[in-house]
Amino acid sequence: MAAAIAAATVLGAALLRPTGEFRGDTEGLGLVRETYAAVVRRVEVRACEGTDPAANVFCRYITTTPTQGPDAGSLVEISMSDTATAPDLDPGDRIVLSFDPEAGEGFRYQYADRQRRPVLLWLALAFALTVVLLGRLRGLAALAGLTASLFVLLLFVLPAILDGRSPLLVAVVGASLIAYLAIYLAHGFTIMSTVALLGTVASLALTAALAHLFVELAQLSGFASEEAIIVQIGAADLDLAGLILGGVVIGALGAIDDMTVTQASAIWELHAANPRLGRDGLLRAGLRIGRDHVASTVNTLFLAYAGASMPILVLFVLSEQSLGTVANGETVATEIIRTLVGSIGLVAAVPVTTWVAARTVGAGRAR
Numbered sequence: 001m002a003a004a005i006a007a008a009t010v011l012g013a014a015l016l017r018p019t020g021e022f023r024g025d026t027e028g029l030g031l032v033r034e035t036y037a038a039v040v041r042r043v044e045v046r047a048c049e050g051t052d053p054a055a056n057v058f059c060r061y062i063t064t065t066p067t068q069g070p071d072a073g074s075l076v077e078i079s080m081s082d083t084a085t086a087p088d089l090d091p092g093d094r095i096v097l098s099f100d101p102e103a104g105e106g107f108r109y110q111y112a113d114r115q116r117r118p119v120l121l122w123l124a125l126a127f128a129l130t131v132v133l134l135g136r137l138r139g140l141a142a143l144a145g146l147t148a149s150l151f152v153l154l155l156f157v158l159p160a161i162l163d164g165r166s167p168l169l170v171a172v173v174g175a176s177l178i179a180y181l182a183i184y185l186a187h188g189f190t191i192m193s194t195v196a197l198l199g200t201v202a203s204l205a206l207t208a209a210l211a212h213l214f215v216e217l218a219q220l221s222g223f224a225s226e227e228a229i230i231v232q233i234g235a236a237d238l239d240l241a242g243l244i245l246g247g248v249v250i251g252a253l254g255a256i257d258d259m260t261v262t263q264a265s266a267i268w269e270l271h272a273a274n275p276r277l278g279r280d281g282l283l284r285a286g287l288r289i290g291r292d293h294v295a296s297t298v299n300t301l302f303l304a305y306a307g308a309s310m311p312i313l314v315l316f317v318l319s320e321q322s323l324g325t326v327a328n329g330e331t332v333a334t335e336i337i338r339t340l341v342g343s344i345g346l347v348a349a350v351p352v353t354t355w356v357a358a359r360t361v362g363a364g365r366a367r
Contacts, residue, residue: 199353
């Protein structure tokens with residue numbers, strides 16, 4: 001069964017592979033294409049050029065030294081309005097400048113953001129070190145699985161969606177690829193890993209079917225966010241409603257494979273502790289473990305989605321709208337559907353994986 005699913009996944013990846021032929025045009029969207037690191041040298045607040053000093057319209061003039069790009073090492077001045085939302089920069093701060101080579105002299109560089117790459121790199125190293133210290137070789141394997149998942153997303157899922165492929169089909173095939181790579185790399189090519197993989201794929205299929213059903217019933221358009229509108233302009237053939245479906249599948253995968261691996265491992269450990277437990281005994285014990293895991297993980301999913309939507313939720317609270325009105329809005333309704341559909345797939349993973357694991361171990365194929 002696992003071999004057949006693997007063959008179907010490889011075939012699907014070959015048919016849906018990105019070619020770049022139908023990629024949308026983003027030239028007119030004003031998206032930043034070139035960015036360069038820079039260091040702030042001087043910050044001065046004075047009346048904006050071309051305005052009457054008596055009008056009290058002030059701008060911040062920031063002298064920087066790019067460390068990359070065509071003007072590396074030279075002094076470049078940028079300006080921005082002196083408002084409460086303007087970044088509070090000081091000499092020595094490291095920032096990122098956007099660069100437009102076609103702009104006029106004095107307007108080619110603009111402030112893009114603060115430089116956060118070193119912080120993110122150190123945090124990633126700390127995460128990797130923590131995983132390796134606790135998991136050792138298994139931790140290294142888990143990091144390899146994480147890297148493989150990232151490559152699948154960046155090299156297959158996102159480019160294929162941008163090429164106009166069905167986001168749901170791409171997400172299902174991509175999630176299956178990720179499941180194979182992540183589970184087998186992290187846990188080895190064992191019967192237990194295969195059982196967890198089968199439970200993951202079955203739960204993902206249910207999640208995809210439910211996501212398709214409820215997105216259609218709720219008539220979600222996918223235009224609830226500003227980013228989605230920009231993406232639609234730049235890629236006219238992109239199915240935004242399908243993008244929601246794909247997001248549900250990919251988002252649920254992480255929790256589902258955690259659940260299936262835990263359930264399969266629990267059955268194996270129960271069998272090792274008491275080989276006399278038959279299939280029924282293993283199934284009952286595994287389900288008891290699964291119920292406790294589900295009770296905590298479902299709440300984890302809800303809090304993860306709620307945390308990601310906190311600014312929107314705060315805005316709705318400030319508007320003093322009723323709970324029903326808030327939930328009916330497409331932005332919140334989308335998150336509700338993500339959470340509930342993902343949770344149903346997560347719950348379904350417990351009995352499916354436990355049943356397959358109990359039958360496998362009970363039939364004497366534990367090794």
